[in-house]
Amino acid sequence: ETGVTQSPTHLIKTRGQQVTLRCSSQSGHNTVSWYQQALGQGPQFIFQYYREEENGRGNFPPRFSGLQFPNYSSELNVNALELDDSALYLCASSFDRANTEAFFGQGTRLTVV
C-alpha cells in the first residue's frame, strides 16, 4: 500500500466525451506525475505537477490537461476522447521533481468505446 489513491478504478466512456481522473498523493509528497500505460507497453509520461504548477510535459496533445490542488492532490482531464485513449492511467507521487522513489497508485482503467 503506497498511500497514493486514484479514482475511479474503472471507467467506460464514449468517443468524444470528456473524462476527469483523480489522484491523492502520498503524505509529504508535493509532486504528482501522470502516466498512460497501453496494453503491453511501459507507462508513458503525460505531465508532472509540482506545487500546483505544471512542471514538465510529455508528448501528449493539449486535450490532456491537469490540475494540482493546494493539498497536492491532482486531476487529469481528457477532452474529446478517442478510442486510442483506452489505457491504464497511473498517478505517481514523489517528494521531489526528480521522481526519486516515485510511488504509484492503483490506476484508473479507462475504456473508450
Add this chain to the structure above:
Amino acid sequence: EDKVVQSPLSLVVHEGDTVTLNCSYEVTNFRSLLWYKQEKKAPTFLFMLTSSGIEKKSGRLSSILDKKELFSILNITATQTGDSAIYLCAVPDQTGANNLFFGTGTRLTVIP
C-alpha cells in the same frame, strides 16, 4: 533521444529457478535507475540504483548497475509463483521534463 530497453519481453520459469532480467539505457546525464514490479495495476517500487549505490539486495531479489556499459540486471533467486508479474525498469529524464522513462517491461511467469 533517451530510451530504456528491457529484455527478454517475457519469460516462463518453474518455481525454484533463478532468473535474470536485463535493462539497458541511453539517457543524458544519468543519475539513477529504478526497478518496479507490476502485478495487476500499480507498479510497486523495488530498487533505486545510483552512481553511489550500484548494488542492492532485498531477500531473494538483487540488482546491479553497470554505469560503464549502461545496463542493469535484476536477479530473482528461488522463484515463487508470487513473483509472477511485469518487471519495469525506469530512468528519470534529466532534460527538464521530469518524467520517468520506462522500458516495455519483462513479463515473468513462474509455474508451480
